[in-house]
Amino acid sequence: MMDTRSTAIREMDINRPASARMYDAFLGGCHNFGVERSIVERLETALPGIGGTYRENRAFLRRAVEYLLAHGVRQFLDLGSGIPTIGHVHEVARRRTRHFRVVYVDNEPLTVAHSKPLLAAEINAAITHADIRDPKSVLCSPEVRALLDLDEPVGLLMSSVLHYLPDSDQPAELVATYREVLAPGSHLVISHVTDSHDPAPARVLAEHYAETSDPIHLRDTREIESFFGDLDPVPPGAACLADWRPDPGTPVPSPYRLVHGGIARKG
Numbered sequence: 602m603m604d605t606r607s608t609a610i611r612e613m614d615i616n617r618p619a620s621a622r623m624y625d626a627f628l629g630g631c632h633n634f635g636v637e638r639s640i641v642e643r644l645e646t647a648l649p650g651i652g653g654t655y656r657e658n659r660a661f662l663r664r665a666v667e668y669l670l671a672h673g674v675r676q677f678l679d680l681g682s683g684i685p686t687i688g689h690v691h692e693v694a695r696r697r698t699r700h701f702r703v704v705y706v707d708n709e710p711l712t713v714a715h716s717k718p719l720l721a722a723e724i725n726a727a728i729t730h731a732d733i734r735d736p737k738s739v740l741c742s743p744e745v746r747a748l749l750d751l752d753e754p755v756g757l758l759m760s761s762v763l764h765y766l767p768d769s770d771q772p773a774e775l776v777a778t779y780r781e782v783l784a785p786g787s788h789l790v791i792s793h794v795t796d797s798h799d800p801a802p803a804r805v806l807a808e809h810y811a812e813t814s815d816p817i818h819l820r821d822t823r824e825i826e827s828f829f830g831d832l833d834p835v836p837p838g839a840a841c842l843a844d845w846r847p848d849p850g851t852p853v854p855s856p857y858r859l860v861h862g863g864i865a866r867k868g
């Protein structure tokens with residue numbers, strides 16, 4: 602049922618921009634270096650207002666976690682978490698309940714090193730250094746074993762991570778492997794960069810990411826939606842993030858329609 606792929610250990614490379622630290626720079630965080638700030642500046646010149654796309658993704662993640670909390674989910678497995686600051690999952694959950702558990706997963710060594718001290722005082726949240734392409738190493742990690750009960754519903758978060766996997770990594774099969782192990786009542790959350798809505802800016806974004814340690818693989822909305830398999834879509838179904846249960850009265854943060862996503866429930 603659970604396959605273990607051989608995935609090369611990701612080396613630390615501070616000379617090339619890393620997606621986690623670019624995202625942190627766009628969100629106004631302090632866990633980034635000159636190499637990331639420089640490409641962020643170039644992206645802002647090439648695509649004015651692009652920072653709004655990153656804020657939009659983080660706002661979607663918040664709305665998704667709030668939805669799951671409101672529907673009884675108390676444990677979260679965040680695959681490709683990046684650095685858990687600026688409104689990340691445990692911060693959202695803590696506003697609603699003390700009874701939550703979060704395991705963050707990332708394969709970038711410095712992201713994990715930056716995250717550990719941030720989570721040191723958290724009894725309900727931890728990060729594990731693993732590659733999501735190796736589900737066994739994720740699901741059998743000491744952090745998952747200690748914090749999560751996989752026989753109970755889990756919020757499986759794949760926010761802004763699947764587009765880092767090329768087709769040769771067989772992302773559809775990988776997501777299916779994770780879907781299989783979820784207990785009934787679990788929810789899968791996905792957001793993914795697409796060229797379906799705004800193809801020209803999507804190409805510019807991908808061209809910039811080609812220079813980083815985390816190149817982006819654009820997919821169309823049909824393929825992104827297929828990652829949910831036979832799970833039941835939560836209304837309104839997968840959509841451009843700006844249209845997914847938008848915060849009432851809040852202006853859309855991004856001038857571009859580059860990220861598609863949603864939530865689906867395992868019955």
Ligand SMILES: C[S@@+](CC[C@H](N)C(=O)[O-])C[C@H]1O[C@@H](n2cnc3c(N)ncnc32)[C@H](O)[C@@H]1O
Nearest residue numbers: 621624681682683707708709732733760761765
């Ligand atoms: C843009 S950040 C996403 C942050 C967060 N999930 C969010 O949506 O707010 C993407 C993260 O995925 C991580 N990542 C990329 N490929 C990965 C893999 N194969 N295994 C684990 N993490 C991965 C990167 O290191 C980076 O920290």
